Amino acid sequence: MKANVRELRKQRKYSEEFKRKIVADFESGRVSGLQLEKLHGVRGQIIYRWIYKFSPFNQQGTRIVEMKDSSNKKMKELEARVKELERAVGRKQIKIDYLEKMIEIAKEELDSDIKKNFGTPQSTGSKKTNKK
Template sequence: MSNSKLKTKKSTKLNIRPYRVFSEEFKREKVAQISAGEISILSFSKLWSVSQNTVYKWIYKYSPDHKKGTIMVVQKDSEAVKLVELQGKIAELERAIGQKQMIIDYQDKLIEIASKELDVDLKKSFNPGP
């Protein structure tokens, strides 16, 4: 009866990965590849069975461009250029509106003077029909 218990009992053997140590040269080389965009962090971590957290630690340690806590502002210069362009466009539109308003004021004054000269209210009696 004891033999049947041994046969039905499942194995509890754990598959433990061996402890690995990567050289500093290897880490620097792989960080350079990741920084150059040759391989993604996800692909590298799957290929070498290394956690993504470990890869990020290597990047923070060995990459001159990626330090922990560094904030990268993207498109700061282009936003400033865009702001200047928009301000220029606003000024141009305000100038055009000002010119149109001057033309309207001129025409109103011309109608007013003509109405006084002809002794007819041109604004009310003007009929643009055929």
């Protein structure tokens, strides 16, 4: 029988450069904590410990919340809103062009200027008439 046999714990040592690289990847938003964990084979607790240690933005005792999905959703909603507003502006521009064309046609056919003349002087008002 084997006496005094102990199982050795496997413990890895990571360089500070490697740790800082992982923190930089996390802070850039390119990779989530879970993706870093799967990519490098490092437990999530250790990755977040490194983030608290090396990141100037995250302090111990604060909670880090990754909202990548919700920020993507919000970005898509904003893009949809921009497209909707662009369509509305396009419709309004078509309406303006249509009305300007109608004014042109009315001017030609009725021989009357419908648009307000900006160059004409302002009226001075009516003169008083004397009672007889």
